[in-house]
Amino acid sequence: MTSSIDVRGFTLIELAIVLFVVSLLLGGMLTPLGRHIAERQSAETRRALEEARTALVGYALARRELRGVGHLPCPDMRDAGPEGIANDGLEDRLPDGRCARRFGNLPWATLALAPGDAWGNHLSYAVAPAWAALSAEPPGTTPEWPEVCLDTACARTMRVAALLLSHGANGLGARNIADRANAAPTAPAELANASGGERFMLLPPRAADRPGGEFDDLLLPLSADWLRGRLCEGTAAC
Numbered sequence: 001m002t003s004s005i006d007v008r009g010f011t012l013i014e015l016a017i018v019l020f021v022v023s024l025l026l027g028g029m030l031t032p033l034g035r036h037i038a039e040r041q042s043a044e045t046r047r048a049l050e051e052a053r054t055a056l057v058g059y060a061l062a063r064r065e066l067r068g069v070g071h072l073p074c075p076d077m078r079d080a081g082p083e084g085i086a087n088d089g090l091e092d093r094l095p096d097g098r099c100a101r102r103f104g105n106l107p108w109a110t111l112a113l114a115p116g117d118a119w120g121n122h123l124s125y126a127v128a129p130a131w132a133a134l135s136a137e138p139p140g141t142t143p144e145w146p147e148v149c150l151d152t153a154c155a156r157t158m159r160v161a162a163l164l165l166s167h168g169a170n171g172l173g174a175r176n177i178a179d180r181a182n183a184a185p186t187a188p189a190e191l192a193n194a195s196g197g198e199r200f201m202l203l204p205p206r207a208a209d210r211p212g213g214e215f216d217d218l219l220l221p222l223s224a225d226w227l228r229g230r231l232c233e234g235t236a237a238c
């Protein structure tokens with residue numbers, strides 16, 4: 001007497017069902033994983049901004065004896081010119097002591113910091129000329145620059161001594177650590193931050209399909225009063 005085993009293969013319908021279930025499971029796992037990675041990168045970049053702010057204060061404190069309150073470094077310029085070497089992480093200062101640029105990369109090598117944020121892009125940096133000057137004129141006696149807008153219409157603004165900027169996950173407008181310029185942003189708020197003009201935008205994050213376009217920049221302003229309070233402590237110069 002012989003017996004036989006009936007072995008059936010998957011039909012196309014059964015295979016499609018299995019693939020559909022697997023895709024649902026993978027999608028359910030990948031979405032939280034992607035969100036977790038994005039949140040971790042954002043947190044790491046915020047820490048990098050805070051570390052940069054601390055380093056700027058330390059830089060100024062180390063130079064406090066020059067005029068009693070110290071000065072901030074100049075930006076590392078992004079474009080080539082006779083004033084210095086672009087994108088080398090060192091501040092670029094003219095022979096007369098003025099900054100070669102008011103806006104550029106954070107001079108990470110001068111400050112002994114990591115070269116970029118969690119997305120592999122250099123942090124941007126703007127400084128008011130009065131706060132980077134080597135002269136004996138106390139900073140804050142002239143109107144501060146840059147100006148930070150706290151809403152899209154710039155109805156609420158604040159003038160600051162300096163600011164630090166990460167161009168976010170999309171990296172638009174930044175210079176990356178491979179020494180290449182990223183694509184320019186198209187949304188007006190991000191374009192304002194990338195251009196280094198008179199105004200910078202400090203806004204909540206916004207998706208690309210929202211009015212006004214995408215915004216994921218992270219901006220950390222250094223107000224003149226905040227900075228002066230840390231540099232003037234224990235001195236009679238302020």
